[in-house]
Structures are given as structure tokens and as C-alpha cells.
Amino acid sequence: MVDVEHVTQRFGNTVAVDDISFTVAEGENLVLLGTSGCGKTTTLKMINKLITPTVGCVKVNGKDIAGQPAIQLRRGIGYVLQHNSLFLHYTVAENIATIPGLLKWSKDDIDNRVTELLVKLHLDPEKYRNSYPAQLSGGQQQRVNIARALAAQPPLLLMDEPFGALDTVTRTAIRKEFKELDEFKKKTIIMVTHDVQEAFELGDRICLMDKGKIVQIGTVRDLLNKPANDFVRSFLDDQRLQLTFQTIKLAELWPFVESSGQEGAMLKIRLEDTLWMAMQLLDGAEEKNAMLALTDQGVVKNVTWGILMQAYNIYKQK
Amino acid sequence: MPEAQSIWSFAVQQSDKLLEQTLTHIGLTFISLFFSILIGLPLGIFIARKNSFSSFVLGFANVLQTIPSIALLGFMIPLLGIGAVPAIVALFLYALLPIIRNTYTGIMEVDSAIKEAAIGMGMSYSQLLFKIEIPLAIPVILAGIRTATVINVGVATLAAYIGAGGLGEFIFGGIALNNTNMLLAGAIPAALLAIVFDFILSKVQHLNFRKWKLSMVVFPAIILILSSFYLIPQETASKLLAGFTPEFMGRTDGYLGLKNKYHLKMRTVVVSDAVMYKAAYEKKIDVISGYSTDGRLKAYGLVTLVDDKGIFPPYYAAPVVRMDVLAQYPELESVLNMLAGTITDSVMTELNYRADYLKESPEKIAKDFLIANNLWREPQTIGQGRVRIGSKIFTEQYILGQMYAMLIRGYTHLDVVNKNGLGGTKICFEAIQNNQIDMYPEYTGTGLLVILQTREDTVEKLSGNKDRVYDFVANGFKEKYNLKWLKPIGFNNAYALMMRRQQSDILHVRTITDLRNKLEE
Ligand SMILES: Nc1ncnc2c1ncn2[C@@H]1O[C@H](COP(=O)(O)OP(=O)(O)OP(=O)(O)O)[C@@H](O)[C@H]1O
């Protein structure tokens, strides 16, 4: 869907983006990850022609965008900015209706779409439709911001740190909702973040950048298990254990798990869930002797924290 | 509060005029504001788009604003004459800067993330401008319009100087006539207008976004309606146009007398003394109220009309001297009287002209005159005694002061000190009373009306007869102040109606009665 081919962007003497290439398949979520100033925003803006590459070409749907009129191209691409950029003089509904308005949708279609999006993004349409951005909380504004980008159902969505301005708790919550939304599931998304956790949760693949260059592109596991160099390794170091637990499914540990003989308060979990979720479940349990009940084709194993750790150690050695 | 009472009664008595002036004032303010917005808004938008022009345009508008308002009005006269047009142009120029500047900053200050979002969502540049930038800049733009309005209400008072009317007529009339009620009757409404418009615009400025959509229609409509106020008070036109100073308009021995005694019905505008003569010369006005010995009379080719019904009191000039000084130096009186009868109106006009237009020094003019009249003598050796000569702050008085100094030095052994430029009548008169000067040239009319404050019926009885006025004043000064009026110098620096010589010849108008008849034809 998007092909970036040997693209370089210079601003005077600074090389913001240095000969990068990547491809994003239809329906894929690619996350651009990297430290501040490494060229993530610049890369994103070259895809909707806000910036023209100094060298190289960008293709959307196989066609070089250099030859396409910018305005039409942009109306077909959802764009969420890094900074809060709602139109202060428009109501929530008017903000969301921006692109449908530019595309001359009928009033009914626009109204229906606005309502639909407000509902999906958990904003009460009756209450917030006619509010102005200044009357919303930061989290609510960000939902509207995302709704505005989704309004005209663009097949491609560019998001520049969409949750960047929010506190960690709100951020985690919105991120969860976001993952579940059908609106996102079929879309091709290129998303920028500098939050490793976010990248791992939302990205099918991660494109790790440093100083304008791509250091490594790959799945979460690729980056964890086959880091291209020390930069990748150290970038992930802080959260390595958590990330690892997040990549391992309980199904993978199943062969190494032995059932505990004891009885306790049983918590249900599925085999497709990750080791990380299992541990969070045990952590969060109120009962002292909480255990997980793992079930595979009728076989039930009662599992404690210690048993999980033991299984993980065996798994790691294999 | 008797003062407040009388302001009120003045306002009630003059309510027609007050209403007319107020409407004119509002009209002037808003016509010019309308054009400023019409030009300033697009210009501000333009320089926000093409930044390279911004410093040039803003710099130019800035310079316009630093020109003193009176000077700007003065520049307008040769180009546009007098009346509404030059006043509106000047006000327009003043209002331009705040509007351009605020439009420009308003647009420039729109959050760049918002602009980028708009572009990133596929808005064209004109959509960005009209849907995003201008609406978001509106509070700032309105602040500029608000500033411009308040400036215009203030500067519009000066429009009265060039015959455009407005509340300045009362204000400057009040100042000139030392009439506090008249002054306040103009100043208070002017201040109220500024406050009221400022308040209304501050409300508009803080309306929320939704209401702006409506105000975008209502606001220009209101400006246009207010602008149209200027058209309402237009008087019926006569063939000739008179331009009178605010002072002349308010005096019984001025315009009021013209109306009562001559039944003169003429289209008049109020103009300042500073521009009046030139405006007559440039045919912007036809009849003016000037002083009969003013050098500009000659400079601009004007003639005075004979006051055949004698409504202008005589203003014959003569030296006023302290009695004790005359007693102390008996030789002084005859020396000062040497000038008596030597300077006629036209001679004084000529002398003033040489000073004001040929820029000759008062000393040279005085000496030339004395030599030509065989009065000049080389200064004698200085012995005992000293005479202090005062003069008011205008050309004629400087010249006379020099002549007296030269005569005293030439014919006596007294030393002379000139104390020039003592300001107006009040200051000169107080100086002589307090023994700070010994003499100064005064005018009979001034002595009669300003110093002796003679009652109207008495003035009426003297009926403008020059000798009777002189005697009355001389007596009054002697009895009340122990000051002596010496013999009159000869010229009469009174109010006079003036016309261009050429027009006076063509129309055969020599007297004020001729003028009245001509107007009634
Ligand atoms: N318009 C510009 N003019 C000059 N330099 C720019 C411009 N935009 C970006 N840069 C520079 O290019 C580099 C990359 O900037 P970019 O905004 O792409 O970084 P980023 O990865 O998005 O950083 P962050 O996480 O802080 O948003 C930086 O060094 C920045 O200073």
C-alpha cells in the first residue's frame, strides 16, 4: 500500500531522514519507533506530501505521489498530528465533519457518520456534539482528533504520537479501546511513537529509527530475539523482560507446565493469552491462594506463579 | 453645582447643533473606519501570506500614524481642499495601522499545528484562509478595529479645523472663547462616544465563535448605517461658502452679529485659523473671518469687505503705559507718540507680510520703516533709567515692540529692555499691572471686551465708533488700573470678512451688505 524508496530529507545542513526504504502492506500496522529528533514526523509528512523528499520517491497504492495533486491525495489519507490541532472555532461535530465537508458529502451522511464515530469513541453524541474543543478534557480532545482523521473512512491512516499528550493511565486505556475498534482493524496504519510499549502493543511490525536512518524493521520477536545491533538491544533493554513475557503465549509454555496438586481460587485464562497477561492476572488477584486454570482439550492444569516461572525457564533454554 | 447646571442648559439650548455635531462625528468616524477595514483587512491578509512585504507595509502604516494629526490634515488641504473628504482620508489613514497590524498578527499567530492539520486534511490555501485562519484571527482583528475606532473618535474632533464639522466645533469654539460650557458640551459627548464604542466592541470581541457567524453580517451593516449619519446633517447649499474660526462662530461681534444685523444667510464651515487663509486662496472657501492686518491677507491676494453696519468693534492699536513711568520720565510720552497715525491697515499688513512670508527680522522691518518715515536716529549714550517693553506673542507686536525700543534709544538716554512673546492678553496685562513691564501695545476692542469686561448694552451704545470706544477705554484704564492709553498708531486690527480680490471684483462685492445682496439674488 505504501512504498518508501530511498528517501532522504535535508533541512539545510541537517539530514532529518537519510536514505530510508520500507514497504507497508495493505491492512498492516507499521510503527515508527525512535528517539526524539530521529526523523519520525518527517517520514510521516513525506507520505501525505506535507514535505517533499529531497531525494527518493514515495508510492501510495503503487503510484508515485510526486505526480498526484496534493489536495486529493490528502483527503484520502487520515492524519493525526503530534500536537493537539483541533479547530478551536469548530464544534466537535464540525471538527469531525471537516473532510466529509470538503468532499461534499450530504448533510445526512455527515450527521450519521459523526454520530457513529462519537459512539465508537465513547463520547456521548448528545452531550458533546456541539461542544467546543476548549470544553473537553485532553483525553476527549484526542478522541475527537482521531475521529476527525477517521471520518471519511480513509484506507490509509497516518498517526503521529496520537496518545503522546496524555498521562500514562489514560493512554493505556485509550490504547486498549483503540486496538479493539473495527475502524482500525482493516486499515493500513503508519503510526509514530517513542514509547516502546505502545509500539509493541499496536504494531504488526516495528521500524526502529536512529539519526534519520532505519536501524531495523521487523516483528516484535525479531527485534527482541535477533537485534540488528547494540542500539536495538539497548533501546529495548529497559523493558526487555516485560516485552518478552508479552511475546510468549501460554500455549507455547503448555508442554512445560506441571499442574499443582493444591486447590485454590481458580482464575480462567485462555491458551492464546500471553505469559504477561497471566502474570498480571495473578498479581491483580485478591485471594491469597489464587491459581490459574489452564485448559487444553479437556486437560486442566492448576498453575501458580512459581510454576509459570519454572516453565518459562525451561522454555528459554530450549 | 451651578457649573453642571449651566452645561446642561447650554446643551439643551444648543441641542440641535449638538445632535448635528454628534451625528456628523459618528458619521466621520465610521465612514473612515469602513474604508480602513475595506483596505486594511485585505492588506493585512496579503502581508500575512506574502511575508516579504510585511515590514514595508507595516513600516509605511507606522509612519502615517506618527504624523501629527493637525499636520496630516494640513497636508490634505492642497490635495483635497477642506470639508469631509480630506477629514475622512486623514482618519482613514490613521485607522489603517491598527487594522493592518492586527489582521497580520492575528493570522500569523494562528497555531501552526492547526494550520498544518488543515493542510494535511486536504484544504486548499483559500479554504485554509477563510475556514481556519481568518475565523481564528477574528478576536485579534476586532481588537484592531476597536483601537482604530477609539483613535478615530478622538482624531475626528480635529475635523472641525478643516470644515468637516463634528464635536470639535464646540470644543475648539469653547477653547477660543474661553467658554467652558461650550467646550464641555463638545468634549463630554466625544468622550462618551469613545467609551460607548469601546465597550460595545469589547463585547463583540468576546462573543463566542458561534455568534460570530451572525456578527459577520451584522457588523458591516452597523458600520454602514453609522457611516450614513454624516449625510443627514447636510445643509442646503448656497453659491458661496464661508469658512469661519470656531471663535468667530461663537461671538456676538462675529458670526452671530452677521446673522442678526446683516441677516446674512450663508453656508458655513468651521475651519482653523491656521488653514483658513490658504483655503480661501485655493478657492476651497470663498469668505473667511480674518484679522485685517494679517500678513496672509497680502500673501494670498485677499481683500477685506467694508463693515458698513459696524458690527465689528474697532481694534485700534495704541501703546498702554504705566502712569508712574510717564511721570518719572516726562520725555517718554512724546517719543512714544511719534508713531501715532503713521501706520495704516495696509502698511501694517505689509509689515506683517514681510515678517511672516519674506522671513525678515522684526528689527530690520522696524528700522526700515523708521528710516523711510524719517524717524530713525542712531542710539544715544545710555544714562539713568530703563523702560521695559512687553509684547504679545504675534508678529505685529514684535515689530511694534522693536519700533518703540529704537525710538526710545534714539531720542532719549533711557535704556530699553524688550520682553517679547508674553503670550496672550491676560499675561501681558498682568505683567504691566504687577510692574514687570512698563508698556505694551494694546487694542481698543480687547481693552473694551476682554480687560474691562464691558457690559453688552454699554458696548451697544458705543456702537463701534472708534473715537468713543477709545475714550471709553482710555478712561476705564486710567481709573481702574492707573494705566494710560497714548495716541492710536493708526491701524485697526479688527475682525473682517475677506474674499479673494478677483472674486470680489467679479461679483462687485465690496461691503458685507453687498455680500448679503449677492447671496439673496
Ligand atoms: N522544518 C524543518 N526545518 C529544519 N529542520 C527540521 C524541520 N523539521 C524537522 N527538522 C529537523 O529534522 C530532524 C527530525 O525531525 P522530526 O520532527 O522528524 O523528529 P521526530 O522523530 O518526529 O522527533 P520527536 O519525537 O521529537 O517528534 C530534527 O533534527 C529536526 O530539528
Ligand SMILES: [Mg+2]
Ligand atoms: Mg515528531
